Amino acid sequence: MNQPQPTLNASIPVESAGRRLDAALADLFPDFSRSRLSAWIKAGDVLLDGEQVVPRHIVHGGEAVVLNARMQREVSAAPEAIELDIRYEDEDVIVVNKPAGLIVHPGAGNPDGTLQNALLHHEPGLVGIPRAGLVHRLDKNTSGLMVVARSLRAHTSLVEQLSARSVHRQYEALVYGPMVSGGRIDKPIGRHPVDRLKQAVREDGREAVTHYRVRERFRAMTLVECRLETGRTHQIRVHLASIRHPIVGDLSYGNLRLPKAATAELIEALRGFRRQALHAERLEFTHPASGESLAFDVARPADMTALIETVRADSQA
Template sequence: MNDPESHLNAAVPVEMAGRRFDQVLAELFPDYSRSRLTTWIKSGDARLDGATVAPRHLVRGGEAVALRVRTEREVGAEPEAIALDIRHEDADVLVVNKPPGLVVHPGAGNPAGTLQNALLHHDPKLAGIPRAGIVHRLDKDTSGLMVVARTMRAHTSLVEQLSARDVHRQYAAIVYGAMIAGGRVDAPIGRHPHDRLKQAVREDGREAVTHYRVRERFRAMTLVECRLETGRTHQIRVHMAHVKHPLIGDPQYGGLLKLPKGATPQLVEALRAFRRQALHAEKLEFLHPRSGKSIAVEAERPADMEALLAALRADTREHAR
């Protein structure tokens, strides 16, 4: 199913004479990404003086440009009345605080009940934006902040900011081991060679950089702050396991539950009850696609992480006596 077509028209400014058609189109219609505009040039949906030309065609200035915009609706995602914790909302963007357990996109095993379904119910116009405006993702069992584009202009801007590493993403994680100091993990990540559901540090992987610092130490575990320089799948989970401090509760990269020697009954109970990776996207900062102003949003740690931290603090106090 497609949105109704829209037709946009413009004239090539004389000062753009001698430039490529795809470059001119990107400046005339900044709401759309260069790759999308190039596709429309090749399909004949972007015409110059009524003619289909190549993206590399050099304009002379003064020509008429006609652009037929055909935005495909999302397939397989229906609106669902799922509650959203919205932390920022305006005409261009939404910032939502995703709870643990909520899948971001419909897919195999999760055909419905996702964040994307919830967004389509909250704003039906998101059906005309790629992936209902979702430009980055969090794992199902990771909680925290995500930014959503409500217009094509915002979508293009946010994708470009993410690509240029201009979006600040900060996480709180609880890891195994009493870490002494923070550091930087610069280790490429790619598909695990034997398990297609996992990622791994590998020489032929894509560049991946994570910065971390100690926020609070416990007897055998540590609360750390992680900042992403890149955004690879499972990046923090893979990188912290790589430096021998896997996330508590992480079934894929943390291994079996490890109980600290002499742990209090309360800590044992809290660790056994914590069934997800202890990871929360607590801060998100980006430039507003329309105003250019910095937007910074924060979200408190969810109740399950706070309960685990309370048990860790009590255990640490108990053994300090």
């Protein structure tokens, strides 16, 4: 079912004289992205002084604009009553704490039962937002904070903030091996040349930068804090594995390692931990409407806490 089709009326500001129409409209209607506005211009849904024009048309200032904003259905996923752990919500954004095991959006082999299905049940209006407001993602078996755009202006703003690398995303990871110190990993990432479900460090990949620092050292493992500068698929997992410190439980980019002389409790804990020990603990961004800086923190889940406590106890044994 399509969304209501609002008709918006405005005038091109004099200070926009000499600019392209699509650029002028992006300033005039900040709720919509420039690409969306350009598509509406091409479809004839924008009239300038009563005439249809092209996106590259140069404006002079003072022209009357009529915009028929076609709010089409953006997603086909069905709403599902899946419990959400919502940490913040207003008319523009939703901040949710995603549990490990929940896939973010439908895909091949996973047509339903995802975070996107849950969000559409919680807020049916998300059907008119690209990807139901999902502007970034977490892997299925990574837990933690995500921000969801609840309005078109929020979607535009959050995508721009992510592109400008101004969204602060901080993670906690338990990795194999004793780390001496923190550092910066600057290695491009692209699809794995053999396994199409994995990513890999490769020269022709996209730029990827991860910052990390040591939080706590254990006998055969290290608890680290990671901050994303870019947001490539599986970035932290690939980067940490590339410096020979794969994340505990991540069998895609590492393997099960049982430390020498490990306690029986640690061996049982490592064998039983069936996901990567990675948690998105902190999220900071600028509110799309108010311009206020918002920050959220969430404690690591119980399974990861129990694992770390067992590792700590082994180190003290």
